[in-house]
Amino acid sequence: xxxxxxxxxxxxxxxxxxxxxxxxxxxxxxxxxxxxxxxxxxxxxxxxxxxxxxxxxxxxxxxxxxxxxxxxxxxxxxxxxxxxxxxxxxxxxxxxxxxxxxxxxxxxxxxxxxxxxxxxxxxxxxxxxxxxxxxxxxxxxxxxxxxxxxxxxxxxxxxxxxxxxxxxxxxxxxxxxxxxxxxxxxxxxxxxxxxxxxxxxxxxxxxxxxxxxxxxxxxxxxxxxxxxxxxxxxxxxxxxxxxxxxxxx
Amino acid sequence: xxxxxxxxxxxxxxxxxxxxxxxxxxxxxxxxxxxxxxxxxxxxxxxxxxxxxxxxxxxxxxxxxxxxxxxxxxxxxxxxxxxxxxxxxxxxxxxxxxxxxxxxxxxxxxxxxxxxxxxxxxxxxxxxxxxxxxxxxxxxxxxxxxxxxxxxxxxxxxxxxxxxxxxxxxxxxxxxxxxxxxxxxxxxxxxxxxxxxxxxxxxxxxxxxxxxxxxxxxxxxxxxxxxxxxxxxxxxxxxxxxxxxxxxxxxxxxxxxxxxxxxxxxxxxxxxxxxxxxxxxxxxxxxxxxxxxxxxxxxxxxxxxxxxxxxxxxxxxxxxxxxxxxxxxxxxxxxxxxxxxxxxxxxxxxxxxxxxxxxxxxxxxxxxxxxxxxxxxxxxxxxxxxxxxxxxxxxxxxxxxxxxxxxxxxxxxxxxxxxxxxxxxxxxxxxxxxxxxxxxxxxxxxxxxxxxxxxxxxxxxxxxxxxxxxxxxxxxxxxxxxxxxxxxxxxxxxxxxxxxxxxxxxxxxxxxxxxxxxxxxxxxxxxxxxxxxxxxxxx
Numbered sequence: 109x110x111x112x113x114x115x116x117x118x119x120x121x122x123x124x125x126x127x128x129x130x131x132x133x134x135x136x137x138x139x140x141x142x143x144x145x146x147x148x149x150x151x152x153x154x155x156x157x158x159x160x161x162x163x164x165x166x167x168x169x170x171x172x173x174x175x176x177x178x179x180x181x182x183x184x185x186x187x188x189x190x191x192x193x194x195x196x197x198x199x200x201x202x203x204x205x206x207x208x209x210x211x212x213x214x215x216x217x218x219x220x221x222x223x224x225x226x227x228x229x230x231x232x233x234x235x236x237x238x239x240x241x242x243x244x245x246x247x248x249x250x251x252x253x254x255x256x257x258x259x260x261x262x263x264x265x266x267x268x269x270x271x272x273x274x275x276x277x278x279x280x281x282x283x284x285x286x287x288x289x290x291x292x293x294x295x296x297x298x299x300x301x302x303x304x305x306x307x308x309x310x311x312x313x314x315x316x317x318x319x320x321x322x323x324x325x326x327x328x329x330x331x332x333x334x335x336x337x338x339x340x341x342x343x344x345x346x347x348x349x350x351x352x353x354x355x356x357x
Numbered sequence: 358x359x360x361x362x363x364x365x366x367x368x369x370x371x372x373x374x375x376x377x378x379x380x381x382x383x384x385x386x387x388x389x390x391x392x393x394x395x396x397x398x399x400x401x402x403x404x405x406x407x408x409x410x411x412x413x414x415x416x417x418x419x420x421x422x423x424x425x426x427x428x429x430x431x432x433x434x435x436x437x438x439x440x441x442x443x444x445x446x447x448x449x450x451x452x453x454x455x456x457x458x459x460x461x462x463x464x465x466x467x468x469x470x471x472x473x474x475x476x477x478x479x480x481x482x483x484x485x486x487x488x489x490x491x492x493x494x495x496x497x498x499x500x501x502x503x504x505x506x507x508x509x510x511x512x513x514x515x516x517x518x519x520x521x522x523x524x525x526x527x528x529x530x531x532x533x534x535x536x537x538x539x540x541x542x543x544x545x546x547x548x549x550x551x552x553x554x555x556x557x558x559x560x561x562x563x564x565x566x567x568x569x570x571x572x573x574x575x576x577x578x579x580x581x582x583x584x585x586x587x588x589x590x591x592x593x594x595x596x597x598x599x600x601x602x603x604x605x606x607x608x609x610x611x612x613x614x615x616x617x618x619x620x621x622x623x624x625x626x627x628x629x630x631x632x633x634x635x636x637x638x639x640x641x642x643x644x645x646x647x648x649x650x651x652x653x654x655x656x657x658x659x660x661x662x663x664x665x666x667x668x669x670x671x672x673x674x675x676x677x678x679x680x681x682x683x684x685x686x687x688x689x690x691x692x693x694x695x696x697x698x699x700x701x702x703x704x705x706x707x708x709x710x711x712x713x714x715x716x717x718x719x720x721x722x723x724x725x726x727x728x729x730x731x732x733x734x735x736x737x738x739x740x741x742x743x744x745x746x747x748x749x750x751x752x753x754x755x756x757x758x759x760x761x762x763x764x765x766x767x768x769x770x771x772x773x774x775x776x777x778x779x780x781x782x783x784x785x786x787x788x789x790x791x792x793x794x795x796x797x798x799x800x801x802x803x804x805x806x807x808x809x810x811x812x813x814x815x816x817x818x819x820x821x822x823x824x825x826x827x828x829x830x831x832x833x834x835x836x837x838x839x840x841x842x843x844x845x846x847x848x849x850x851x852x853x854x855x856x857x858x859x860x861x862x863x864x865x866x867x868x869x870x871x872x873x874x875x876x877x878x879x880x881x882x883x884x885x886x887x888x889x890x891x892x893x894x895x896x
Contacts, residue, residue: 156794158793158794179796179798180796182793182794182795182796183796185794187794187795189787189790189791190787191787193787193788193790193791194791195788195791195792195806195809195810195886196788196810196886196890197806197809197810197812197884197885197886197887198809198884198886199885199886206795206797207795207796207797210797210801210805239885239886239889239890240890241889241890241893242889255795
């Protein structure tokens with residue numbers, strides 16, 4: 109699985125990631141959470157090889173990521189970004205099937221797999237022929253997930269996948285995604301700044317602050333036994349809807 | 358840079374120190390192949406396949422073209438396959454192509470031979486000229502019978518009333534009030550030439566006062582009676598058209614420009630029958646006749662081929678079928694030729710530019726350090742005025758189609774490079790990353806994502822280049838590349854708006870058509886998703 113061994117990263121004079129070691133547990137969902145600029149997205153970008161570490165190693169199944177093998181590694185990783193990152197010039201199905209076609213799958217095989225993915229993510233079949241700009245935000249994100257799952261990767265990385273969605277759409281998509289991850293038993297890493305989302309998905313939650321891991325474990329542990337004041341403040345900063353001072357049941 | 362739009366287009370080019378002569382120095386024989394074009398259809402008779410092939414040239418003014426047509430018709434009559442490469446850019450081009458065998462014959466003038474072509478030899482006699490030419494394998498005919506030189510023209514009626522027949526009459530009868538009241542008006546060029554008015558006035562002892570005006574206005578001035586004496590070229594059709602007569606140059610002041618034929622010596626073996634048939638023209642065309650023929654073509658707007666055929670049938674009793682003469686069909690065939698050539702200029706240059714500029718744009722995007730150089734370089738090219746660009750290209754590429762295509766190619770680079778670069782550059786960063794993390798290699802990213810996404814911008818760059826090219830290609834007219842520039846230049850020089858419009862109108866229509874075609878092409882080239890996206894953001 110993917111692991112970071114003593115990895116550090118700076119942009120210019122700013123160290124966005126202190127030397128950090130972490131690994132994704134196979135079959136589990138790991139959530140990276142923390143305030144803006146804490147380094148959580150940097151970790152995800154290091155894992156997929158979009159940026160190279162200044163020190164330390166990123167490994168995939170024990171193999172260090174190098175410029176030479178990064179392309180092949182990426183094909184074993186599904187990556188989802190905010191709003192899906194869909195190509196506007198391709199229809200929904202062509203977006204999902206792009207890499208498979210490039211790798212030489214024949215058309216019927218691609219079409220069948222795309223439909224399978226549409227059913228899995230509950231995307232209406234008729235949306236497949238449309239173009240990204242003709243779809244809703246939720247549909248675009250479902251497409252982004254379909255594209256990530258297309259080649260049945262071992263690992264799925266999601267960078268704030270729900271960030272651009274309204275609450276109702278997000279709620280449904282969260283439900284669907286969790287079911288998918290659990291049924292497919294994928295190794296998943298989600299970046300978010302939403303505590304509720306972290307608790308909903310995370311088998312393990314890693315809280316980052318100022319480019320280092322502050323605390324990790326089950327969300328309960330973070331809430332019940334915060335490692336320091338930062339953790340306590342971060343957790344209590346989440347505002348929940350109240351009714352006359354009482355939490356909405 | 359160029360002689361003003363005026364009648365002197367019709368003169369043998371050597372007499373105006375025009376750019377044509379300078380350009381001609383850079384002529385190369387290879388270019389003549391693409392510049393010259395057959396004036397009339399090839400011989401259709403299958404028997405002629407085995408007949409010797411003869412190529413006749415002519416310079417780009419009516420009189421020379423008529424004579425070229427005569428040679429062509431006579432050669433065909435003599436059983437040759439003859440081709441007329443009409444309207445070669447100037448004396449040097451015509452003579453060089455004769456020397457190199459690109460053409461086998463063309464009509465020339467003795468003054469041009471002694472003062473321009475053979476000026477290094479300083480020939481003093483016909484024998485000198487013959488000797489000098491024979492060194493280049495060229496033979497010369499005897500004189501055809503007319504002299505196309507300067508002369509003084511006066512209205513025929515006035516000359517008759519005042520009994521003026523030669524220039525010295527103007528001096529000897531200065532005492533007469535009617536002669537003294539004559540107003541002299543000369544073309545600006547004649548006023549300043551070494552063999553023009555100052556020398557003439559001195560030679561004949563004429564009063565030195567005269568008005569300088571545009572050559573076209575000279576004839577109008579004569580017609581309206583504002584001036585009475587002007588400079589003309591002895592075979593000007595306007596002399597007859599305006600009912601004028603010329604005064605005899607009785608002191609031999611004006612140099613002789615007697616028309617002769619130049620032909621390659623090897624023609625005697627290659628096509629023995631053709632030279633004797635041409636030599637029948639020796640002494641056969643006097644000045645009134647040549648003037649009449651010029652008038653038929655220039656004022657009567659009869660085609661040069663028809664004028665030539667009518668003359669030959671009448672004078673040499675040949676039996677040449679007269680070419681059809683219909684203004685519309687001539688105009689249309691010219692239009693077809695110009696359109697074809699214009700399209701060729703635009704398409705060839707544009708195709709080359711696409712092949713070079715799109716990769717350059719990609720390179721500029723991929724390697725920013727080189728990008729600045731590339732964008733700066735093509736930007737500088739764009740700032741070069743088209744005339745300057747042609748001047749740079751002429752010494753390398755000569756005249757005709759190639760330097761024009763090269764200039765258009767260079768002008769096309771900037772819009773295409775810049776739009777390719779900009780189109781790629783404006784792809785949102787998250788989509789570029791999206792393609793990367795998907796596991797596409799750089800090549801696949803370029804072909805499957807980046808170029809399709811930049812296609813609209815690239816296509817619009819190509820469209821800009823194409824539309825600009827259609828307009829800019831008219832500069833080709835200046836250097837014998839053909840196309841719509843040809844009628845524009847010719848019409849400007851002849852002061853004939855109908856000819857100018859034959860170039861300007863189709864050029865404008867072609868630009869519109871190009872625009873429309875590219876708008877149509879967008880539907881096929883730009884992916885549907887992008888067009889939908891643009892429609893959404895636009896509406």
